[in-house]
Amino acid sequence: MEVLNPRVRFVWVVGAAVFALVVGGGAFVADRFVLGVGVWVAAVAAALALVLGVVHALLKYRIWRFEVRGDDLYLERGVVTRVNTVVPFVRVQHVDTQRGPVERAAGLASVVVYTAGSRGADVTIPGLTPDRADALQEQLRSLAIESEGEYDAV
Amino acid sequence: MKLHPLSVPYRAISRGLSLGTTLVFIGITLSGTGTIPRLALPALVAIAIFGVLATAAWQVAYYRRFEYKLSDEGLDIASGVISRRNREIPLRRIQNVDISRNVVQRALGLAALDLETAGGGETEASLRFVGYDEAKRLQREIQRRKRRVNGRAVAGDEAEEVEASAVERPPETEEQLFELSATELAILSVLSFDLRYFSLLAFGPVAFPFVPGITELAFVGGVMLAAMLAVALWAIGAVVTFGRYYGFRLSRVGDELRYERGLLQRYDGSIPLEKVQTLTIRENVLMRRFGYAALAVETAGYAPGQTPSGGSEAAVPLATRERVLELAQEVEPFDPPEFSRPPKRARRRYVARYSLALAGLSGVLFGAQAVFGWPDPWYLPLALVLLTPVAAHLSWANRGYDARDRHVVTRNGFWRRTTKVVAYDRVQTVIQAQSPFQRRRRLATVVVDTASSAGFAGREARAVDLDTEDAAALRELVGRRLQERLGERRSNLDAR
Numbered sequence: 206m207e208v209l210n211p212r213v214r215f216v217w218v219v220g221a222a223v224f225a226l227v228v229g230g231g232a233f234v235a236d237r238f239v240l241g242v243g244v245w246v247a248a249v250a251a252a253l254a255l256v257l258g259v260v261h262a263l264l265k266y267r268i269w270r271f272e273v274r275g276d277d278l279y280l281e282r283g284v285v286t287r288v289n290t291v292v293p294f295v296r297v298q299h300v301d302t303q304r305g306p307v308e309r310a311a312g313l314a315s316v317v318v319y320t321a322g323s324r325g326a327d328v329t330i331p332g333l334t335p336d337r338a339d340a341l342q343e344q345l346r347s348l349a350i351e352s353e354g355e356y357d358a359v
Numbered sequence: 360m361k362l363h364p365l366s367v368p369y370r371a372i373s374r375g376l377s378l379g380t381t382l383v384f385i386g387i388t389l390s391g392t393g394t395i396p397r398l399a400l401p402a403l404v405a406i407a408i409f410g411v412l413a414t415a416a417w418q419v420a421y422y423r424r425f426e427y428k429l430s431d432e433g434l435d436i437a438s439g440v441i442s443r444r445n446r447e448i449p450l451r452r453i454q455n456v457d458i459s460r461n462v463v464q465r466a467l468g469l470a471a472l473d474l475e476t477a478g479g480g481e482t483e484a485s486l487r488f489v490g491y492d493e494a495k496r497l498q499r500e501i502q503r504r505k506r507r508v509n510g511r512a513v514a515g516d517e518a519e520e521v522e523a524s525a526v527e528r529p530p531e532t533e534e535q536l537f538e539l540s541a542t543e544l545a546i547l548s549v550l551s552f553d554l555r556y557f558s559l560l561a562f563g564p565v566a567f568p569f570v571p572g573i574t575e576l577a578f579v580g581g582v583m584l585a586a587m588l589a590v591a592l593w594a595i596g597a598v599v600t601f602g603r604y605y606g607f608r609l610s611r612v613g614d615e616l617r618y619e620r621g622l623l624q625r626y627d628g629s630i631p632l633e634k635v636q637t638l639t640i641r642e643n644v645l646m647r648r649f650g651y652a653a654l655a656v657e658t659a660g661y662a663p664g665q666t667p668s669g670g671s672e673a674a675v676p677l678a679t680r681e682r683v684l685e686l687a688q689e690v691e692p693f694d695p696p697e698f699s700r701p702p703k704r705a706r707r708r709y710v711a712r713y714s715l716a717l718a719g720l721s722g723v724l725f726g727a728q729a730v731f732g733w734p735d736p737w738y739l740p741l742a743l744v745l746l747t748p749v750a751a752h753l754s755w756a757n758r759g760y761d762a763r764d765r766h767v768v769t770r771n772g773f774w775r776r777t778t779k780v781v782a783y784d785r786v787q788t789v790i791q792a793q794s795p796f797q798r799r800r801r802l803a804t805v806v807v808d809t810a811s812s813a814g815f816a817g818r819e820a821r822a823v824d825l826d827t828e829d830a831a832a833l834r835e836l837v838g839r840r841l842q843e844r845l846g847e848r849r850s851n852l853d854a855r
Contacts, residue, residue: 276842287798289831291789291838295845321477321659322787322808352845 206270206281212311213332214266219307221258228254271330273344276352278318280328292328296320297349302338303329314338318345360427365467366488371418375411382410427486429497431504434474436484448483450505452476454658457628458494465625470494477659477810498629502615505631533617537675537686539607547677550645551600604676609686616656616690634658636811637820638687638780642680647776652683656690659810693780696768698759701824704800705758708824709751712796714744760805760822762836765844767807769820779820783837784844785809791834793827803830807837 229251236246264284271280277293301317308314308331315331316338333341420440427436433449455475464470470491474484489497539547605622612629619627639655646652655674675686687693717740724737753773761768767786770778790806797803807820822833 277838283792285795287793287803289791289834291834293786293788293838293841295841296787320787321810328788 206272209266209269209330209332210313210334210337211266212313213269214262215311216305216307216313216332217262217265218259221262222255224258225251225255266332269332273341273348278328278345280330290328292318292320294345294348294352296322297345300342300345300349302335302342304335316341316345360429360493362422362425362486363469363488363490363493364422365469367415367418367422369464369467369469369488370421371415374418375414378410378414427484429500429504431508434484434501436486446484448474448476450501450508453501453505453631454634455628455630456498456501457626458491458498459621459624459626460491461624464488465491468492472497475658502613502629502631506614533610533612535608535610536616536689537607537609537678537682539604539676539678543677544601544604544607546649546651547604548597548601550643550677551596600676607676609675611689630656630658632690635691636781636785636809638691638693639818640683640687640778640780641775643775644773646677650680651677652680653677654683654687657809657811687780691766691780691782693766693768693782694763696761696763696770696778696780698761698768698770700759701755701802702826703755705802705824706748706751706755708796708800708802709754710747713747713750717741717743717747758823760825760833762833762840767820767822767833767837767840769807769822771821771823777818781807781809781820782844783840784848786837786841789834789837791830793830797824801827803827805830805833805837 229247232250233244233247236242236244240246261284265282268284268287269282271278277291278297280288280290280292282288282290298319298321300319303315303317304313305315312334313331314333314335315329316333318328318330320327330341417440421438424440424443425436425438427434429435431450433447434453436444436446436448438444438446453474454477455473457473457475458470459473460470468491469488470493471488472486472494473482476483486494486497602622602624604620607620608618610617614632616630616632617627618630619625635656636659637657639657640652641655642652653674653676675683678686684695720740721738724734724740728734728737750773757770757773757776759770766780766782768778768780770776786807787810788808790808791803792806793803802824803826805822805825807822809819811819822830825833
């Protein structure tokens with residue numbers, strides 16, 4: 206089983222910080238117009254959200270793993286609800302690599318695998334180095350083509 | 360080919376009417392507010408005439424610039440008055456061909472034809488409107504050409520010259536699979552009270568005044584009002600269902616299913632058997648009591664909630680249980696399932712879940728009582744806790760899964776028991792999920808996802824609350840079986 210690059214924690218912590226800011230802002234506005242308790246409410250809310258977000262990010266990193274197996278891609282993830290997904294190569298429609306601004310700053314990339322399924326139709330593998338992401342994309346693509354043959358994807 | 364000439368006046372009038380109504384409403388809303396200048400009658404008449412002419416001209420242009428052509432490759436459609444669009448739909452991608460006609464269209468001999476493929480959210484091609492005969496011809500022709508192209512692919516290149524005479528088989532005869540009898544239609548209409556209508560009744564209490572002294576009066580009146588509303592909703596549901604499934608027929612033509620239904624608006628359509636994703640058998644409590652069931656044949660064609668039956672037009676709305684199983688076997692021959700139930704400890708989880716829900720409800724009522732002073736005994740829902748073991752047992756008893764040679768079958772639900780049959784070679788992804796509550800009791804849920812469009816609403820095949828190890832085993836088994844089935848299909852193709 207392959208684990209993600211440790212730097213992905215940074216990406217997720219940044220996400221958690223942004224979320225904490227939004228929560229703090231919301232609490233500030235609520236305090237100003239409805240509650241009227243004091244500004245400390247906003248600070249506490251933001252701090253709480255940040256702590257939860259950071260803990261979540263760290264746990265997420267520890268749980269996330271994936272493996273390119275013989276016939277399928279297998280992923281394990283999820284902090285609260287654990288989700289293990291099997292994506293057979295035959296079902297892969299196309300594969301993308303993505304790099305958001307924070308990921309670029311951390312020197313990371315994500316691979317997104319699309320299937321025609323109704324639920325979980327796209328699976329994202331975050332926290333890969335750009336080289337690994339490109340290699341994985343290439344590998345998945347060739348495996349998908351190889352296993353397709355005569356068979357229709359749907 | 361062009362659309363039917365009558366489609367011009369039909370479209371012009373229907374569009375004109377809807378546009379006109381909108382304008383009238385806007386006019387009524389804005390009149391007197393000073394936003395628009397007061398217009399004299401001649402000006403209004405002039406605007407109306409201009410509107411009618413513009414609509415008519417647009418529809419004539421639409422008709423003149425709309426062209427379609429069916430070839431061995433697919434259906435080509437060139438359309439658009441100002442911005443042009445050329446679309447080609449490959450034959451082998453076509454999932455469903457649906458024809459619908461409302462009363463006016465039937466009188467004029469028009470029909471709307473919709474083609475669905477698996478991609479995208481909306482209908483891929485829509486011909487508004489062609490003659491009914493032309494629509495039926497297209498439906499037949501698409502099936503015929505598709506088979507011919509497939510036959511050629513199998514026979515190889517050298518057969519191409521003789522293809523026209525050799526592969527082309529005589530037109531298939533139509534074999535009727537099911538016809539909804541008058542009794543069944545009546546039962547279906549009467550039983551079709553949709554529980555979702557109850558949500559409308561939730562607004563009832565809001566309407567009652569909270570004036571002290573007349574509470575009893577309001578209560579009696581409220582109960583009567585609710586009863587009347589319930590009867591009215593039930594009647595509406597019955598009428599809608601009656602109109603929808605009047606004259607329902609399901610038949611099989613070669614490798615396709617055909618359905619027909621509808622009283623005022625007639626629908627008929629075709630579904631290639633090779634595109635069937637999932638079979639769903641539904642039985643609610645009443646149906647189960649009297650030995651009835653419903654069957655839905657799901658494909659990947661529709662966007663979520665696009666069709667009245669939620670992604671499956673070829674649904675047998677009601678038939679005896681044996682008949683439904685027989686039909687399901689006809690569409691997708693599967694072994695009669697023997698369900699294995701979740702481990703008994705799952706029942707304790709349901710007791711906990713229902714008790715928590717009741718506690719939450721009581722909490723909300725307690726809050727309401729603190730703020731509004733109503734309802735008085737807020738702890739009433741807690742009495743239902745006594746019933747949770749029964750509910751938990753019923754939930755548990757109706758759950759189950761069976762993974763056989765060719766299909767995985769799952770079953771869930773007491774009020775509306777749903778059995779899903781998925782062939783392994785239709786599986787898209789397999790998802791094993793475990794919530795914190797499940798983790799405590801070493802349980803997990805396995806979702807077998809297909810490309811069926813009904814799955815968007817979270818109605819994919821789910822084996823709920825298996826032992827963690829069984830869940831992992833099932834997850835791997837489904838993946839393995841998919842590969843085996845595909846391998847088999849490939850070697851079959853090679854052998855031919």
